[in-house]
Amino acid sequence: MQPVDNPSWLTRLGDAFAWPLRTSHYLELVNPLWTTHALQARVEKVWDETADARTITLRPGRNWRSHRPGQHLRIGVPIGGMHYTRTYSISSAPEASDELITITVKAITGGRMSHHLVRNIKPGDHLPIGVPQGDFYLPDANPVQPLFISAGSGITPIISMLRSLVAQERLPDVVHLHYAPHAYDVIFGNELRALAARHPQYRLHLLYTREPGAAPTAAAAGRRHFSAEQLGEVCPDWRDRDVFACGPQGLLDALESHWDRAGLSRQLHSERFRAQVAATPAQVSSGTVRFARSGVVASSDGVVNLLRLAEDHGLNPAHGCRMGICHGCDAVLKSGCVRDLRTNAMLNEADQIVQICVCAAAGDAELEL
Amino acid sequence: MGIPSHLSAGDIEEFGREMDAIRNEVMDSRGDRDRAYILRVIRWQRSLALGGRIVMFISLLALPLSGLPYAGWPQFLVVLALGSIMLGIAKIIENMEIGHNVMHAQWDWMRDPNIQSNTWEWDNVCPSDQWKHSHNVVHHTWTNVIGKDPDIGYGVLRVTPVQHWRPKFLAQPLINFFLNILFQWGVAIHDLEVDKILEGEKSLASVRPMLRRIVWKASRQLLKDYVLWPALGALLTLPAALVLQVNPAAVALAAFLLVAGGNMFANLMRNVWSNVIIFCGHFPSGVHHFSKQDVEGETRARWYIRQLLGSANIGGGKLFHVLSGNLSHQIEHHLFPDMPSNRYPEVAPRVRALAARYRLPYNTASLTRQFGSTTWTIWRLAFPGGRIKAATA
Numbered sequence: 152m153q154p155v156d157n158p159s160w161l162t163r164l165g166d167a168f169a170w171p172l173r174t175s176h177y178l179e180l181v182n183p184l185w186t187t188h189a190l191q192a193r194v195e196k197v198w199d200e201t202a203d204a205r206t207i208t209l210r211p212g213r214n215w216r217s218h219r220p221g222q223h224l225r226i227g228v229p230i231g232g233m234h235y236t237r238t239y240s241i242s243s244a245p246e247a248s249d250e251l252i253t254i255t256v257k258a259i260t261g262g263r264m265s266h267h268l269v270r271n272i273k274p275g276d277h278l279p280i281g282v283p284q285g286d287f288y289l290p291d292a293n294p295v296q297p298l299f300i301s302a303g304s305g306i307t308p309i310i311s312m313l314r315s316l317v318a319q320e321r322l323p324d325v326v327h328l329h330y331a332p333h334a335y336d337v338i339f340g341n342e343l344r345a346l347a348a349r350h351p352q353y354r355l356h357l358l359y360t361r362e363p364g365a366a367p368t369a370a371a372a373g374r375r376h377f378s379a380e381q382l383g384e385v386c387p388d389w390r391d392r393d394v395f396a397c398g399p400q401g402l403l404d405a406l407e408s409h410w411d412r413a414g415l416s417r418q419l420h421s422e423r424f425r426a427q428v429a430a431t432p433a434q435v436s437s438g439t440v441r442f443a444r445s446g447v448v449a450s451s452d453g454v455v456n457l458l459r460l461a462e463d464h465g466l467n468p469a470h471g472c473r474m475g476i477c478h479g480c481d482a483v484l485k486s487g488c489v490r491d492l493r494t495n496a497m498l499n500e501a502d503q504i505v506q507i508c509v510c511a512a513a514g515d516a517e518l519e520l
Numbered sequence: 521m522g523i524p525s526h527l528s529a530g531d532i533e534e535f536g537r538e539m540d541a542i543r544n545e546v547m548d549s550r551g552d553r554d555r556a557y558i559l560r561v562i563r564w565q566r567s568l569a570l571g572g573r574i575v576m577f578i579s580l581l582a583l584p585l586s587g588l589p590y591a592g593w594p595q596f597l598v599v600l601a602l603g604s605i606m607l608g609i610a611k612i613i614e615n616m617e618i619g620h621n622v623m624h625a626q627w628d629w630m631r632d633p634n635i636q637s638n639t640w641e642w643d644n645v646c647p648s649d650q651w652k653h654s655h656n657v658v659h660h661t662w663t664n665v666i667g668k669d670p671d672i673g674y675g676v677l678r679v680t681p682v683q684h685w686r687p688k689f690l691a692q693p694l695i696n697f698f699l700n701i702l703f704q705w706g707v708a709i710h711d712l713e714v715d716k717i718l719e720g721e722k723s724l725a726s727v728r729p730m731l732r733r734i735v736w737k738a739s740r741q742l743l744k745d746y747v748l749w750p751a752l753g754a755l756l757t758l759p760a761a762l763v764l765q766v767n768p769a770a771v772a773l774a775a776f777l778l779v780a781g782g783n784m785f786a787n788l789m790r791n792v793w794s795n796v797i798i799f800c801g802h803f804p805s806g807v808h809h810f811s812k813q814d815v816e817g818e819t820r821a822r823w824y825i826r827q828l829l830g831s832a833n834i835g836g837g838k839l840f841h842v843l844s845g846n847l848s849h850q851i852e853h854h855l856f857p858d859m860p861s862n863r864y865p866e867v868a869p870r871v872r873a874l875a876a877r878y879r880l881p882y883n884t885a886s887l888t889r890q891f892g893s894t895t896w897t898i899w900r901l902a903f904p905g906g907r908i909k910a911a912t913a
Contacts, residue, residue: 167740167743167744167748168744168748168749168752170740170741170743170744171641171642171643171740172566176566177566177570180563180566180567180570188634189633189634227633229552229555229630229632231551231552232550232551232552232553232554232555232556232629232630233555233629233630233631234630234631234632234633235631279633471653471656471657471661472656472657472660472661474661474820474823476656476660476661476857476858477652477656477657477660477661477857478624478625478628478637478638478652478656478858479652479653479656479657481625481628481637481638493540494544494547500631502631503631504628504631504636504638
């Protein structure tokens with residue numbers, strides 16, 4: 152997805168032959184992995200980890216650079232002809248010698264992209280990807296005593312860290328709390344248990360939140376999810392450890408307030424994925440529109456078009472026909488939801504392009520203007 | 521001219537609602553097959569362009585100067601022409617079915633970062649940003665409004681009797697010929713509004729930044745077609761010339777000039793073809809023109825009617841539609857400029873039926889007929905007078 156800067160003189164000469172395209176566009180005809188104008192990956196293998204989680208092995212194209220364990224990548228998939236981008240943690244270790252990477256995707260209820268990845272992707276498909284990103288990784292220099300806390304598919308960056316530490320033969324004293332609904336739902340369950348059996352310094356605590364048998368009362372459920380008492384029981388020295396946590400919003404919120412209260416929030420590192428899709432309000436609703444580049448904030452009645460709103464607040468966005476024909480006013484929707492005034496269609500996908508002269512905010516929205 | 525008087529304001533709004541319904545139905549059904557279509561066209565176009573250039577190089581093996589046993593002018597020219605025509609067709613598809621339509625934002629809905637209207641650059645000397653202004657913003661908004669739409673005769677031709685005759689129009693058959701063979705250069709300087717500069721309405725200094733950009737774009741186009749590819753062809757002949765002990769300089773020079781000539785023919789093909797198709801979109805007999813008063817307080821429904829009356833279609837087969845960038849469906853393109861072009865053939869009968877129900881003209885005819893009446897109009901209107909022949913349903 153990212154273009155490469157500073158091409159060599161040879162590349163520039165080659166590109167002059169291909170102008171206005173680049174040589175890379177013609178190489179793509181032969182093998183999509185050879186492109187430099189857009190990074191792509193070929194699906195090599197798919198493997199079902201659990202009933203609803205699948206590991207996808209990818210061979211990234213040229214221009215890929217090795218990741219740090221714990222980092223994520225952006226991956227694009229066309230569904231119904233439309234390109235959707237989501238972020239997934241890389242679950243393989245960078246030490247893997249086969250130049251392949253893996254991501255592990257869990258099908259979320261109502262999740263369009265995760266469902267597509269888990270059900271429809273097959274070996275041989277090509278997907279656009281981004282280079283590794285994110286600051287959720289173990290520090291290289293000083294060895295730490297990590298406490299890993301993960302839940303569900305939040306295991307993916309953690310398993311990458313564990314695999315990497317094992318491959319480097321420097322697995323330190325680790326405590327790992329992992330939450331899953333049932334024993335059979337644990338992604339990488341066999342590998343984690345084998346790891347715990349082989350390395351005594353790795354102490355694994357698998358916690359099942361919906362194991363059958365016990366009464367599903369609120370109190371019982373409360374005991375099964377994260378709590379201060381539970382943490383004290385399984386990891387009495389939690390104050391001395393650096394915590395790496397990844398999981399659902401609720402878990403991360405609970406961890407943040409717990410470490411905050413202990414005054415140790417510096418020791419907590421967590422990986423959160425920003426929601427890519429905003430909720431769509433049922434009817435016309437007022438809200439706040441943020442114009443990200445100019446820093447201007449405006450309140451919208453949900454009816455006035457965004458171009459007019461921007462102009463009323465002193466901005467002068469590029470525009471043309473003001474009636475939705477010329478696409479001269481196209482702007483990127485950073486977050487939130489807007490309504491197409493011609494069709495009442497709701498547009499709520501982050502980073503999508505919207506025609507601001509014929510769209511109004513639906514609730515809160517943020518635009519790259 | 522203007523909006524037909526047989527329709528009441530209520531009829532017009534109802535017509536607009538029906539047109540919106542067609543648009544929404546098609547736009548909501550965009551999906552995998554449309555994406556597959558544009559990706560397939562792009563893949564074919566790039567393969568054809570590269571293939572054409574390679575075939576031109578292969579033709580050099582039959583260059584008579586080489587002294588190879590099977591060399592000879594007829595076989596050489598046939599292969600060179602084949603390569604050149606392949607490249608010409610590739611350029612036509614690139615400019616029309618891909619470039620024009622991508623820059624109309626017809627494919628932006630896919631959110632594919634590589635196929636976006638705001639980043640697309642086409643194989644044409646006109647910089648894409650200037651084209652998007654003169655075409656998408658000005659022409660598509662003000663279609664056929666006298667004094668507002670610079671595409672009515674492009675500032676140099678008199679294409680409707682409504683335009684006042686002036687002596688300069690006597691030269692228009694000749695200007696038309698040159699515009700036809702040099703069409704991409706005409707498109708390149710179109711947004712500068714040269715006629716206004718000549719008449720002193722606009723200063724040369726005000727267009728200097730645009731001019732610089734045109735020079736920047738054109739120099740890259742010329743470098744590619746008339747320096748780099750011919751030079752590569754010349755370079756490839758050198759080893760053969762040395763082995764065969766013929767004058768390498770003569771062979772290389774011949775190769776350079778012949779490849780450059782082949783590329784020039786490809787560009788000429790594209791110029792002539794795109795000019796013919798585009799002129800047939802708005803200049804045939806029966807196309808309506810509008811005054812500024814006609815569009816005051818114009819509703820979306822009235823805008824639809826203006827687009828319908830101001831455009832003309834060309835009949836033809838599937839391949840013809842692709843080669844014309846589906847601008848053979850100029851009416852549908854003007855009604856729905858950001859609808860994916862592969863959908864125009866399927867909406868055309870619905871639009872035609874809708875026009876018939878409201879007793880509105882739907883201007884369509886064969887290429888011969890539309891181009892014939894366009895050419896006749898241009899020749900006739902070089903002289904004063906001329907009758908308005910607005911089509912009726």
